[in-house]
Amino acid sequence: MNLKEVKLVTTAYLPDQLILTGPMQVAFAGRSNVGKSSLLNRLFNRRGLAKVSNTPGKTQSINYFYIDNQIYFVDLPGYGYAKTSAQERIRWQKLLEHYFENSKVLAGLAHLIDIRHEPTEHDLMLHEWTQPLVKRHLYVLTKSDKVSRTRQVQAAVALAKHFQIDRENIVTFSAETGDNKHLILQWVTSLIE
Numbered sequence: 491m492n493l494k495e496v497k498l499v500t501t502a503y504l505p506d507q508l509i510l511t512g513p514m515q516v517a518f519a520g521r522s523n524v525g526k527s528s529l530l531n532r533l534f535n536r537r538g539l540a541k542v543s544n545t546p547g548k549t550q551s552i553n554y555f556y557i558d559n560q561i562y563f564v565d566l567p568g569y570g571y572a573k574t575s576a577q578e579r580i581r582w583q584k585l586l587e588h589y590f591e592n593s594k595v596l597a598g599l600a601h602l603i604d605i606r607h608e609p610t611e612h613d614l615m616l617h618e619w620t621q622p623l624v625k626r627h628l629y630v631l632t633k634s635d636k637v638s639r640t641r642q643v644q645a646a647v648a649l650a651k652h653f654q655i656d657r658e659n660i661v662t663f664s665a666e667t668g669d670n671k672h673l674i675l676q677w678v679t680s681l682i683e
């Protein structure tokens with residue numbers, strides 16, 4: 491995978507717009523504003539392909555990026571934004587439920603968590619809910635540029651304990667500096683092989 495060709499192919503708002511079969515997919519999930527779109531832009535080396543915003547809740551749809559005619563990267567809508575209307579939240583939940591429970595081609599889920607904050611109850615829900623549904627998980631502690639190296643290690647150790655996962659499934663990452671971008675790409679590549 492060389493990420494030469496990146497195409498935004500589909501934006502899904504409704505369950506019947508989802509892509510559930512075909513080439514394999516890797517999805518990126520996490521609370522609103524955690525840095526999903528920024529991470530994707532950094533992987534793609536393209537600013538602005540995935541929409542980034544200071545306003546939480548920017549990505550309300552499921553966006554599919556087709557990479558090198560081989561694999562889809564799926565930018566999932568963020569959760570846990572307080573100002574989201576109840577109606578919108580239900581729509582979002584139904585969409586994600588349908589996606590996780592019916593996708594035949596989802597090989598891995600990258601779950602993003604802000605390195606400065608404890609995982610939320612929604613994070614824990616996503617974690618527990620997707621364990622039996624997705625084969626491989628990577629936990630990405632985002633915005634690592636905002637804390638010291640010591641705090642980065644502490645956050646990874648705390649998350650491993652909290653979620654009862656192996657430390658080796660956790661990476662710290664900064665979209666600002668590109669730190670550990672190669673580890674995320676390595677993980678994606680390991681899904682393909």
Ligand SMILES: Nc1nc2c(ncn2[C@@H]2O[C@H](COP(=O)(O)OP(=O)(O)OP(=O)(O)O)[C@@H](O)[C@H]2O)c(=O)[nH]1
Pocket residue numbers: 520521522523524525526527528529541542543544545546547548549550567568569632633634635636663664665666667
């Ligand atoms: N310092 C720093 N800021 C970041 C980093 N990643 C994202 N941000 C900032 O965090 C904000 C939210 O980033 P997005 O990439 O839009 O987050 P998102 O998870 O896609 O948000 P939604 O689409 O609302 O779910 C923006 O202001 C980004 O510039 C990072 O690694 N370091």
Ligand SMILES: [Mg+2]
Pocket residue numbers: 526527528541542548549
């Ligand atoms: Mg986004």
